[in-house]
Amino acid sequence: MSGGPPAVTAASVPVIELKGISKRFGKTLDIAARMTQSARRAMGSKVEEPVVKAVDRVDLTINRGEVVGLVGESGCGKSTLGRMVAGIMPPSDGTVLFEGRDIRTFGSDEARRAKLKVQMIFQDPYASLNPRLRVDEIVGEAPRVHKLIGPEGFDAYVDAQFNRAGLDPAYKRRYPHQFSGGQRQRIGIARALAVQPEFLVCDEAVAALDVSIQAQILNLFMDLREQLDLTYLFISHDLGVVEHLSDRVAIMYLGRIVEEAAAEEIFSRPNHPYTQALLAEVPRIDTRKRQFTAIKGEIPSPINPPSGCHFHPRCPHAMPVCRERAPVLETVAPGHRSACHLNTQ
């Protein structure tokens, strides 16, 4: 299914396909640090630069019309992965295929069009809107720059975007600070939809909102999916939200995807010990006074992750092999992949 020629019908080709994608962050060394390093090297000692592998050889396929939930705790690399999918951060290694084609082969026109097709919605509705622009400018700027609309159609177009995101166009001459958090998130959604994307990357898009407002925004996402036939990558640490919205779920731990399956499958039959623990910990409104039992230990630092399987120091089933070799994602049931040595025992 992958790597087909560009002429294949759109339906069969995944919108986004990530192949062995990695992102490393290193410190850019200043001149003094570089000199000490070369001095050390000259003296024969081994020099290792501190590098964070935020995302480590991840494969992920997102099909048209699908909602893929990406779950993980802070520092696991889920936002970095989302940014690479949205095309606003280049990967250090690996390939991103957009509609079956490597984005590095795109010419500048094509690259721009591909970028417009993938839009991102951010967590913080306060930081992601320019406080000095009126909201009609925020929403209408990109479509005007990209010549999706001419000057005469501007107002009508912006009004339509406002209505679609559940905002009253009467307020379009206001500034972002005059809106509440939930309304700002709607402005962010209107801005993303204004360039007629096919794919939305939502990075913790409801995490900063109150429960009753969160429900409104989640409903809006679901309505938009139906109306516009959108595909989503929904990044969240909130398993309840992800379970509610997603068709398929990928669980990340320290830069790697450890398990991936259809939402129903993963929530009813979690395979990876980390997923199992995570699901056991999630506070749920339908549980009553219960004994909390916790996974032991902290989330390790991604600068110096544990050897082998990153989860082994916290895993109740850890075996000697887990310390030595990193398990790879293997199919454990149709459409269900998990990276755990227990499966190959």
Added chain:
Amino acid sequence: MNDLTLEVQGLSTHFFTRAGVVKAVDDISFSVARGRVLGLVGESGSGKSVTGFSVIGLVDPPGRITSGKILFRGRDLTKLDEREQRDLRGNRIAMIFQDPMMTLNPVLRIDTQMIETVLAHDSVSREVARQRSRDALGMVGIPSPEERLTSYPHQFSGGMRQRVAIAIALLHRPDLIIADEPTTALDVTIQAQILAEVQRLAREVGTALIWITHDLSVIAGLADDIAVMYAGRIVETGSVEAVLDRPLHPYTHGLIGSVPSRNARGSRLRQIPGMTPSLLNLPAGCAFRSRCPRADAACAADPPDSFPVEGRTLRCFHPQLEMMA
């Protein structure tokens, strides 16, 4: 009756700002018994944190407790002078904040801060104080507490810092702990660890706990009782089972429906229309009426506290009594 650690009666805390009076907390009553966990739930701006600050006596001008009683083991805290309050604060009543760095001083080592806290209320030797600090760190599950005592706050992760803050709150084995969203910023697995510790403490030490949060799911698993706040008022109280399974107030009902749960996968959430009103110059009457499906002309008046069932209180003219059937 005597088992009540805290009894709040008709408490109002108002902020007198230049723009007008903000009734952050307006005539609320609730109580917490020894060893019980009360979940105080509300959305941002509902007054739940100000309630916590009022109890521990940390309301700063332009805010002021304008009326009501806060009975702590029978003693009215609103009548105490500053010195008497200091004696209680950190000693018999402790608070845990959302951001542990509000508790911790970034430039002092953990042992300095903890020993200081012990000596503030007890005249013991530094050695004993240090011993107690170490034990408290061990109790909240910090590995190798002896070594960690000499660390600075920045050397801890977020979850560990929150544990240190909890350990400090526990140093004097307080009768009451007010926890203001202490696990909101933490990851799920770390949150579960903290909740496990807190639960054990309430059970073993008999500490009464007020757990302030916006997260109904946490309350569902942790608390015995629940009080739901909206726009400065407590609109409904009762046991967790009663309130979550049979909510009487339309707001509580809407709030529960807003939480994505496993039964409703893929369906639309039952959302509450509109948004929370500004507390500045809030008009009289039920503050929820503009968003409420049951509101009518009667709701323009303030709904009084009613007691529909044993152990529950409610402020609503049109409760969902059919939930009781």
